[in-house]
Amino acid sequence: MRRFALAAGIIGAIAFAANAQTAQDEARVTGNSGPLVAASPAEKPASKGPAPKEAGTASESGGEAAQANLKQPPVEAKTIFGAAATPAALAARSIGFYSRGCLAGAAAVPIDGETWQVMRLSRNRNWGHPKLVAMVKRLAEDAAAKDGWQGLLVGDISQPRGGPMLTGHASHQIGLDADIWLTPMPNRRLTPAEREALSATSMLGKDGIHADTTVFTPYHAALIRRAASYAEVERVLVHPGIKKAMCEENGNDRKYFHKIRPYWGHHYHMHIRIACPPDSVGCRPQPPTGTDDGCGKEVDDWITLLQRPPKVATPGAKPSPPPKPVTLADLPPECRLVVDAGTDGDAGTVSGTKVRAREATTR
Ligand SMILES: [Zn+2]
Secondary structure: OOOOOOHHHHHHHOOOOOOOOOHHHHHOOOOOOOOOOOOOHHHOOOOOOOOOOOOOOHHHHOHHHHHHHHHOOOOEHHHHHHOOOOOOOOOOEEEEEOOEEEEEOOEEOOOEEOOEEEOOHHHOOOEEOHHHHHHHHHHHHHHHHHOOOOOEEEOOOEOOOOOOOOOOOOOOOOOOEEEEEOOOOOOOOOOHHHHHHOOOOOOEOOOOOOEOOOOOOHHHHHHHHHHHHOOOEEEEEEOHHHHHHHHHHOOOOOOOHHHEEEOOOOOOEEEEEEOOOOOOOOEOOOOOOOOOOOOOHHHHHHHHHHHOOOOOOOOOOOOOOOOOOOEHHHOOOHHHHHHHOOEOOEOOOOOHHHHHHHHHHHO
16 A cells, blocks of 8 residues: 655645644543433542551651641642653553553553554653553554554553553553554654654534545554554544544445544544553453444434534523542552552652642642
């Protein structure tokens, strides 16, 4: 297959325009809930259960400092995990649920491979369970060898210890989710500055609902399908307009389409989610997708939903209260071990206590 024509379109896309990539798009990603139903119970955050003791409480800090600590709101989990610069030197394990958990023994997707480049290096989110890292590499190699891609631009995976993030995603917490840009890799190495600034290309047309088939080509469809074909991949989230275009293009050949799930956002990148690794005790799976290809009522309902005019706020209505902050106590108890573990080659740890202390001095 001929190489994906990059020159004009892609180099043109290296316009250093405002980054349109979709932090907000991801904010509500939970996976498989249809457009017209609430998230299934399994997609809701884990029940809290008996809350483990918060790090840095009286027994650990002692004295007056502890008294002062007790009066402060607890440190949010995203602050703790966002400060972890290195992985936890523990056996690889995805703990909890995609949108409520953490990651031990993470591996990194190298920032440069022959057939991929990691983007947004400043975010330090190229960490995942080793099985996910292997899948990303395999996809990059397969896309180049079989689907006509020069290579892949790799977006966010997880933080070094997973967990909630300071910005963006609700999921990506246990190292089993990866964002792969739908913009192909240019045939040169991007500089670190370009990797921060390069905007991904939306696959949608002017209506913001349907795919623009001059932009969203069979090469893109082949890549999405390739990802869905892997046994360990349970879901590939794409914008409903992309799913609809793929349904229309593929006639009755819809193998793996049940794994290609329509969801908000996801027109700049696809979001690949793999299954809980069997040896990851405490990894909570998502309900199966079923076998329906989703090309009928499901995708049409999504399109209808997207075509509805936005809701207008009722004058005088109370704004909904902000969501309750997620603390370490809201995550599976094992995540405390992940936070406190050392890291290979570096005895330093990133503990809640230390983060708390740092925050206290910078306020
Ligand atoms: Zn994602």
